[in-house]
Amino acid sequence: MDVVDGHPSGRLARVSAAEHALFVYGTLQFPEVLRELLGRCPDLAPAELPGWRAAELPGRVYPGLVPDGRATVRGVLLSGLSAGEWAVLDAFEDDEYDLRTVFFDGVSVDTGAPESLRPRPGNSQGGVFVGPGAVWTYVWTADATSVEWRAEAFAAEHLGAFAVRCAGWRRTLDPTGCDS
Numbered sequence: 579m580d581v582v583d584g585h586p587s588g589r590l591a592r593v594s595a596a597e598h599a600l601f602v603y604g605t606l607q608f609p610e611v612l613r614e615l616l617g618r619c620p621d622l623a624p625a626e627l628p629g630w631r632a633a634e635l636p637g638r639v640y641p642g643l644v645p646d647g648r649a650t651v652r653g654v655l656l657s658g659l660s661a662g663e664w665a666v667l668d669a670f671e672d673d674e675y676d677l678r679t680v681f682f683d684g685v686s687v688d689t690g691a692p693e694s695l696r697p698r699p700g701n702s703q704g705g706v707f708v709g710p711g712a713v714w715t716y717v718w719t720a721d722a723t724s725v726e727w728r729a730e731a732f733a734a735e736h737l738g739a740f741a742v743r744c745a746g747w748r749r750t751l752d753p754t755g756c757d758s
Contacts, residue, residue, distance in 0.1 A: 599713040601627060603653030608733065616663050625654065635722055652729070670747070674720040
């Protein structure tokens with residue numbers, strides 16, 4: 579993470595870890611991946627974001643979020659991230675992603691999601707995520723395909739190996755084993 583005068587710079591300069599949720603729509607919605615990157619699974623609640631889609635990216639197993647007025651992307655809202663966890667996730671995302679805010683009128687919780695992605699107690703109230711409004715997400719800025727990325731296919735074909743790669747990447751970020 580870039581730090582200037584003790585404060586985050588770059589993509590994270592506008593984020594206050596204590597106040598902001600992160601909408602994730604690809605590999606970061608899987609608890610297995612989050613545990614390898616962060617050492618825990620933060621609070622999460624499945625949600626949908628209209629006007630966007632998760633697009634397959636050429637030669638990659640992870641997607642990119644691209645605008646699409648006819649689509650709605652399913653994903654997960656992560657909350658309760660520490661500044662260090664934000665830094666790890668930001669370092670994990672490559673430079674072709676831009677961290678932007680998106681706005682929800684009221685985030686619908688998807689109770690039809692797989693069990694591992696369903697809300698945990700304390701994360702939702704009355705079927706709507708607590709704290710609707712602006713949340714952050716990583717938007718893809720390079721070329722994407724017209725094919726929609728499928729979380730179910732990723733889970734079946736790539737999740738295990740991807741989680742192992744995440745664990746290896748995390749060790750290179752912090753080879754001493756100390757959390758940031």
